[in-house]
Amino acid sequence: PRTYQQRCERNRCRHELQLTAQDIQQALKNIFEAIATPLETLNNVQEPMLQQLSESINHIQRLKDATTGLLIKCDEKVLCDRRAAQQTLAELWPHIEPMNKFVHQLNSELCSEIEENRAMHQKQFEDLQQKEVRFVRVNESPERNEEFANVRKQLAKEQAKLEELERQSRDAVEARKSWEELIGSMPRGDVADALALLNGRDRKRRRWWLW
Numbered sequence: 001p002r003t004y005q006q007r008c009e010r011n012r013c014r015h016e017l018q019l020t021a022q023d024i025q026q027a028l029k030n031i032f033e034a035i036a037t038p039l040e041t042l043n044n045v046q047e048p049m050l051q052q053l054s055e056s057i058n059h060i061q062r063l064k065d066a067t068t069g070l071l072i073k074c075d076e077k078v079l080c081d082r083r084a085a086q087q088t089l090a091e092l093w094p095h096i097e098p099m100n101k102f103v104h105q106l107n108s109e110l111c112s113e114i115e116e117n118r119a120m121h122q123k124q125f126e127d128l129q130q131k132e133v134r135f136v137r138v139n140e141s142p143e144r145n146e147e148f149a150n151v152r153k154q155l156a157k158e159q160a161k162l163e164e165l166e167r168q169s170r171d172a173v174e175a176r177k178s179w180e181e182l183i184g185s186m187p188r189g190d191v192a193d194a195l196a197l198l199n200g201r202d203r204k205r206r207r208w209w210l211w
Contacts, residue, residue, distance in 0.1 A: 014106060021103050021179070024096065028182055031089065090187040100183055107176045114172065118165045125158040 069091075128151055135148040142149035 014109075017102055018106065021099055021106075024099055025179060025182055028092075028096075028186070032185070035086070035089070086187040093186060096183070096186065100179075103176070103179050107172055107179075110172050111169065114165055114169050118162065118169075121158055121161045121165065125155065125162060128155045128158060 131151045132148075132155060135142075135145065135151065140148050142152050
């Protein structure tokens, strides 16, 4: 994006997709928990899970349908065959993969933007430090010199901004780690490969991307 309007639109779309990714992450966590629970517990959590998915953005409708089918199959089998349930969960991978790519792209962009901001504020911080040193060398006092006092004030603001950017950087790393751990635990065996083979022609004609 080059213009202010384009950046605003980019940020709006990014925010919506972030919320969608969070919904998917929570839904997948619930699915993994449901696989290891008895039928009674599954029935108790089924409705909230479906409701959560229903509130997601329209472009993950296919994921909701696939998850609904997974819950029905798990309910019929009463979760007695873990391997079969994992094989069924693998059917979700073709629908999760585009969102997985978005999350990686988003994290990469956020980290890049944070680093650019950090470099800019670090330079401003160092420039202010040099000004502060010049005032100190001539024995100036911030109480007597308004410009010196302003330099001190700006230094504090830049320090706070650098600390905030450091926190954002750690949060971005943790968010990506959490997502990758969840995605890494998803089975992608024969079922996923079979789906890719059966749907190969359709995907060549119509690619399902989220961005």
